[in-house]
Amino acid sequence: xxxxxxxxxxxxxxxxxxxxxxxxxxxxxxxxxxxxxxxxxxxxxxxxxxxxxxxxxxxxxxxxxxxxxxxxxxxxxxxxxxxxxxxxxxxxxxxxxxxxxxxxxxxxxxxxxxxxxxxxxxxxxxxxxxxxxxxxxxxxxxxxxxxxxxxxxxx
Amino acid sequence: xxxxxxxxxxxxxxxxxxxxxxxxxxxxxxxxxxxxxxxxxxxxxxxxxxxxxxxxxxxxxxxxxxx
Numbered sequence: 338x339x340x341x342x343x344x345x346x347x348x349x350x351x352x353x354x355x356x357x358x359x360x361x362x363x364x365x366x367x368x369x370x371x372x373x374x375x376x377x378x379x380x381x382x383x384x385x386x387x388x389x390x391x392x393x394x395x396x397x398x399x400x401x402x403x404x405x406x407x408x409x410x411x412x413x414x415x416x417x418x419x420x421x422x423x424x425x426x427x428x429x430x431x432x433x434x435x436x437x438x439x440x441x442x443x444x445x446x447x448x449x450x451x452x453x454x455x456x457x458x459x460x461x462x463x464x465x466x467x468x469x470x471x472x473x474x475x476x477x478x479x480x481x482x483x484x485x486x487x488x489x490x491x492x
Numbered sequence: 493x494x495x496x497x498x499x500x501x502x503x504x505x506x507x508x509x510x511x512x513x514x515x516x517x518x519x520x521x522x523x524x525x526x527x528x529x530x531x532x533x534x535x536x537x538x539x540x541x542x543x544x545x546x547x548x549x550x551x552x553x554x555x556x557x558x559x
Contacts, residue, residue, distance in 0.1 A: 338515055338516065338534050338555040338556075339515055339553040339554050339555040340494070341534060342513070342515040342532070342534045342537055342553040342555075343494035343553045344494060345534075345537050346494075346537075346542060346545075346551060346553065347493075347494060349539055349542050349547075350547050351542075351545070351547050351551055352547060352548055352550075353549075353550040353551070354494040354495070354550075354551055354552075354553070355494060355495045355496075355497050355501075355502075355505065355510070355550060355551070355552040355553070356494045356495065356496050356497065356552070356553050356554070357497055357498075357499070357502045357552055357553070357554040358496050358497075358554075358557075359498065359499065359557065360554045360555050360556050360557045361514070361516075361524070361525070361526065361554060361555070361556050361557075362556055362557040363499055363557070364499065364526055364554075365524070367499060369499075369526075370527055371524045371525065371526065371527070372524070372525055372526070372527050372528075372529075373521070373522055373523050373524040373525050374522055374523050374524075375523040375524045376524055
Protein backbone atom coordinates (compact mmCIF):
# COMPACT_ATOMS: atom_id res chain seq x y z
CA UNK A 338 0.00 0.00 0.00
CA UNK A 339 2.84 2.40 0.82
CA UNK A 340 4.36 1.60 -2.59
CA UNK A 341 1.29 2.69 -4.50
CA UNK A 342 0.90 5.77 -2.34
CA UNK A 343 4.52 6.71 -2.98
CA UNK A 344 4.11 6.33 -6.73
CA UNK A 345 0.88 8.32 -6.64
CA UNK A 346 2.58 11.17 -4.80
CA UNK A 347 5.25 11.23 -7.49
CA UNK A 348 2.62 11.56 -10.20
CA UNK A 349 1.17 14.46 -8.21
CA UNK A 350 4.47 16.30 -8.46
CA UNK A 351 6.19 15.50 -5.17
CA UNK A 352 9.90 15.86 -5.72
CA UNK A 353 11.45 13.48 -3.17
CA UNK A 354 9.34 10.49 -2.22
CA UNK A 355 10.52 7.74 0.10
CA UNK A 356 8.83 4.55 1.17
CA UNK A 357 9.35 2.94 4.56
CA UNK A 358 8.51 -0.59 3.44
CA UNK A 359 8.93 -2.42 6.76
CA UNK A 360 6.24 -0.08 8.05
CA UNK A 361 4.50 0.31 11.35
CA UNK A 362 5.06 -3.33 12.24
CA UNK A 363 8.83 -2.89 12.09
CA UNK A 364 8.69 0.36 14.03
CA UNK A 365 6.62 -1.12 16.83
CA UNK A 366 8.64 -4.34 16.87
CA UNK A 367 11.68 -2.22 17.61
CA UNK A 368 9.90 -0.94 20.72
CA UNK A 369 9.84 2.64 19.48
CA UNK A 370 7.19 5.07 20.70
CA UNK A 371 3.88 5.46 18.96
CA UNK A 372 0.99 7.91 19.18
CA UNK A 373 -2.75 7.34 19.05
CA UNK A 374 -5.67 6.12 21.13
CA UNK A 375 -4.03 2.74 21.77
CA UNK A 376 -0.57 4.09 22.43
CA UNK A 377 -0.94 3.87 26.20
CA UNK A 378 -2.15 0.26 26.33
CA UNK A 379 0.49 -1.79 28.19
CA UNK A 380 2.59 -3.86 25.79
CA UNK A 381 4.86 -6.75 26.62
CA UNK A 382 7.88 -4.61 25.83
CA UNK A 383 6.96 -2.04 28.45
CA UNK A 384 6.22 -4.49 31.26
CA UNK A 385 8.85 -7.15 30.53
CA UNK A 386 11.46 -7.77 33.23
CA UNK A 387 14.70 -6.43 31.84
CA UNK A 388 16.94 -7.68 34.61
CA UNK A 389 16.89 -11.28 33.44
CA UNK A 390 20.46 -12.63 33.50
CA UNK A 391 22.31 -13.37 30.29
CA UNK A 392 25.27 -15.53 29.37
CA UNK A 393 27.36 -16.44 26.35
CA UNK A 394 27.51 -19.61 24.31
CA UNK A 395 31.00 -20.57 25.39
CA UNK A 396 30.63 -20.15 29.16
CA UNK A 397 30.79 -23.07 31.56
CA UNK A 398 27.47 -24.00 33.08
CA UNK A 399 28.80 -23.98 36.65
CA UNK A 400 29.71 -20.31 36.61
CA UNK A 401 26.53 -19.31 34.83
CA UNK A 402 24.33 -21.31 37.16
CA UNK A 403 25.91 -19.85 40.28
CA UNK A 404 25.48 -16.34 38.94
CA UNK A 405 21.88 -16.86 37.85
CA UNK A 406 20.63 -18.62 40.96
CA UNK A 407 22.34 -16.06 43.21
CA UNK A 408 20.17 -13.35 41.69
CA UNK A 409 16.98 -15.26 42.41
CA UNK A 410 16.28 -16.14 38.79
CA UNK A 411 15.74 -19.66 37.53
CA UNK A 412 16.55 -18.94 33.92
CA UNK A 413 19.12 -17.22 31.77
CA UNK A 414 19.13 -15.97 28.20
CA UNK A 415 22.01 -16.92 25.92
CA UNK A 416 22.99 -13.94 23.81
CA UNK A 417 25.84 -12.91 21.55
CA UNK A 418 27.92 -9.76 21.83
CA UNK A 419 25.13 -7.81 20.12
CA UNK A 420 22.59 -8.99 22.72
CA UNK A 421 20.87 -11.13 20.08
CA UNK A 422 19.00 -14.08 21.58
CA UNK A 423 20.54 -17.43 20.67
CA UNK A 424 19.06 -19.67 23.32
CA UNK A 425 17.68 -20.07 26.79
CA UNK A 426 18.76 -21.96 29.89
CA UNK A 427 16.20 -23.08 32.45
CA UNK A 428 15.99 -25.62 35.16
CA UNK A 429 16.84 -28.47 35.13
CA UNK A 430 19.53 -27.63 32.53
CA UNK A 431 20.91 -24.97 34.86
CA UNK A 432 21.58 -27.63 37.46
CA UNK A 433 23.45 -29.93 35.09
CA UNK A 434 27.15 -30.73 34.73
CA UNK A 435 29.09 -27.66 35.88
CA UNK A 436 31.76 -28.32 33.25
CA UNK A 437 29.30 -28.38 30.36
CA UNK A 438 29.46 -25.56 27.83
CA UNK A 439 26.28 -23.48 27.61
CA UNK A 440 25.94 -24.09 23.88
CA UNK A 441 25.57 -27.84 24.43
CA UNK A 442 22.76 -27.65 26.99
CA UNK A 443 20.74 -24.56 26.05
CA UNK A 444 17.34 -24.58 24.36
CA UNK A 445 18.13 -23.16 20.92
CA UNK A 446 15.78 -20.73 19.15
CA UNK A 447 13.33 -20.03 21.97
CA UNK A 448 9.91 -18.58 21.17
CA UNK A 449 9.92 -14.80 21.39
CA UNK A 450 7.33 -12.07 21.34
CA UNK A 451 7.71 -8.62 19.80
CA UNK A 452 7.43 -5.69 22.24
CA UNK A 453 4.26 -4.23 20.71
CA UNK A 454 2.09 -7.24 21.56
CA UNK A 455 -0.64 -6.15 23.95
CA UNK A 456 0.29 -7.41 27.42
CA UNK A 457 -3.19 -8.63 28.33
CA UNK A 458 -3.48 -10.61 25.11
CA UNK A 459 -0.06 -12.16 25.64
CA UNK A 460 -0.88 -13.05 29.24
CA UNK A 461 -4.09 -14.77 28.16
CA UNK A 462 -2.31 -16.77 25.47
CA UNK A 463 0.47 -17.87 27.80
CA UNK A 464 -2.00 -18.87 30.49
CA UNK A 465 -4.03 -20.92 28.01
CA UNK A 466 -0.88 -22.73 26.91
CA UNK A 467 0.41 -23.13 30.47
CA UNK A 468 3.56 -21.24 29.58
CA UNK A 469 5.19 -19.41 32.48
CA UNK A 470 7.20 -16.86 30.56
CA UNK A 471 8.32 -15.79 27.12
CA UNK A 472 11.28 -13.77 25.93
CA UNK A 473 10.67 -10.39 24.32
CA UNK A 474 12.95 -9.25 21.53
CA UNK A 475 12.99 -6.59 18.87
CA UNK A 476 12.26 -7.64 15.31
CA UNK A 477 16.02 -7.87 14.87
CA UNK A 478 16.29 -10.45 17.65
CA UNK A 479 17.76 -8.18 20.31
CA UNK A 480 16.78 -9.10 23.85
CA UNK A 481 14.42 -6.71 25.66
CA UNK A 482 13.44 -8.89 28.60
CA UNK A 483 11.16 -11.65 29.76
CA UNK A 484 7.39 -11.40 30.04
CA UNK A 485 5.29 -13.40 32.50
CA UNK A 486 1.49 -13.43 32.62
CA UNK A 487 1.50 -11.79 36.04
CA UNK A 488 3.41 -8.85 34.57
CA UNK A 489 0.28 -7.82 32.64
CA UNK A 490 -1.72 -7.30 35.83
CA UNK A 491 1.04 -5.26 37.42
CA UNK A 492 1.09 -2.82 34.50
CA UNK B 493 11.04 6.53 -8.57
CA UNK B 494 10.25 6.30 -4.84
CA UNK B 495 13.22 5.29 -2.72
CA UNK B 496 12.83 2.37 -0.31
CA UNK B 497 14.29 3.12 3.11
CA UNK B 498 14.80 1.35 6.42
CA UNK B 499 14.06 2.52 9.94
CA UNK B 500 17.33 4.32 10.63
CA UNK B 501 17.07 6.30 7.41
CA UNK B 502 13.49 7.20 8.24
CA UNK B 503 14.57 8.54 11.61
CA UNK B 504 17.30 10.60 9.99
CA UNK B 505 15.01 12.05 7.33
CA UNK B 506 12.31 12.91 9.86
CA UNK B 507 14.89 14.61 12.07
CA UNK B 508 15.83 16.67 9.04
CA UNK B 509 12.21 17.71 8.50
CA UNK B 510 10.76 15.09 6.15
CA UNK B 511 6.99 14.65 6.08
CA UNK B 512 5.80 11.29 7.38
CA UNK B 513 2.55 9.96 5.94
CA UNK B 514 0.56 6.93 7.07
CA UNK B 515 -1.57 5.64 4.18
CA UNK B 516 -3.63 3.11 6.12
CA UNK B 517 -7.33 3.77 6.78
CA UNK B 518 -7.86 6.61 9.22
CA UNK B 519 -9.24 4.32 11.95
CA UNK B 520 -5.94 2.48 12.07
CA UNK B 521 -4.04 5.73 12.15
CA UNK B 522 -6.12 6.99 15.03
CA UNK B 523 -5.36 3.88 17.07
CA UNK B 524 -1.61 3.97 16.59
CA UNK B 525 0.79 5.77 14.30
CA UNK B 526 4.39 6.86 14.17
CA UNK B 527 5.13 10.08 16.07
CA UNK B 528 4.37 13.13 14.01
CA UNK B 529 2.81 11.22 11.11
CA UNK B 530 -0.01 12.65 9.03
CA UNK B 531 -2.95 10.51 7.95
CA UNK B 532 -3.51 10.31 4.20
CA UNK B 533 -5.28 7.03 3.42
CA UNK B 534 -4.42 5.57 0.03
CA UNK B 535 -8.09 5.33 -0.92
CA UNK B 536 -8.47 9.05 -0.37
CA UNK B 537 -5.18 10.13 -1.94
CA UNK B 538 -5.89 12.79 -4.55
CA UNK B 539 -4.36 16.06 -5.59
CA UNK B 540 -6.74 17.82 -3.24
CA UNK B 541 -6.08 15.70 -0.16
CA UNK B 542 -2.34 15.70 -0.81
CA UNK B 543 -2.35 19.48 -0.80
CA UNK B 544 -1.84 19.34 2.98
CA UNK B 545 1.75 18.30 2.17
CA UNK B 546 4.57 20.35 0.72
CA UNK B 547 5.76 19.11 -2.67
CA UNK B 548 9.26 20.42 -2.12
CA UNK B 549 9.91 18.75 1.24
CA UNK B 550 10.81 15.03 1.27
CA UNK B 551 7.82 12.81 2.02
CA UNK B 552 7.86 9.28 3.42
CA UNK B 553 4.93 6.91 3.05
CA UNK B 554 4.36 3.88 5.23
CA UNK B 555 1.62 1.38 5.97
CA UNK B 556 1.64 -1.70 8.22
CA UNK B 557 4.27 -3.90 6.61
CA UNK B 558 4.81 -2.72 3.08
CA UNK B 559 2.34 -5.06 1.42
